[in-house]
Amino acid sequence: MIEFAYAATTSGNTPAAGGGMSSIVLIVLMVAIFYFMLIRPESKRKKQAEEMRSSLQKGDWLTTIGGVYGRVVAITDRTVVIETSEDRVRIEFLKSAIGSVGTLDEQAAAAQRGSRKAKKGAEAEKPVEAPVEAPAEETPAETEKAEDQE
Numbered sequence: 001m002i003e004f005a006y007a008a009t010t011s012g013n014t015p016a017a018g019g020g021m022s023s024i025v026l027i028v029l030m031v032a033i034f035y036f037m038l039i040r041p042e043s044k045r046k047k048q049a050e051e052m053r054s055s056l057q058k059g060d061w062l063t064t065i066g067g068v069y070g071r072v073v074a075i076t077d078r079t080v081v082i083e084t085s086e087d088r089v090r091i092e093f094l095k096s097a098i099g100s101v102g103t104l105d106e107q108a109a110a111a112q113r114g115s116r117k118a119k120k121g122a123e124a125e126k127p128v129e130a131p132v133e134a135p136a137e138e139t140p141a142e143t144e145k146a147e148d149q150e
Contacts, residue, residue: 053095056080063107065099 070082
């Protein structure tokens with residue numbers, strides 16, 4: 001049985017040497033695509049978020065990932081204390097819970113700039129079509145009322 005297996009590998013039916021090389025190239029290409037499409041952009045976002053959290057100062061306005069909006073009153077190496085209202089309500093959060101920094105107007109303007117870029121790209125791809133309104137149909141009750149009035 002072992003001789004049969006050995007004989008099968010030494011026969012002239014072996015695959016071409018280039019077949020193995022092309023599969024290796026495809027695997028390397030897929031890894032490169034995953035790196036540039038998924039891993040690299042995510043690491044850039046993490047780095048940007050870490051820089052934003054490390055640059056916090058007292059008096060900055062921020063929004064947490066849970067939607068709580070307030071002004072920074074104290075900062076430690078791991079936590080941030082924010083004041084959420086004029087009643088001087090103070091809440092302590094981890095720095096990792098900070099979603100964005102800036103006033104609500106600044107955050108809305110930044111979000112609007114981002115949505116404008118997305119809309120411009122979508123408008124460039126498809127032409128704008130005028131909406132077509134269908135004529136309003138009369139219901140049987142409206143038809144009867146019109147007949148009664150005549």
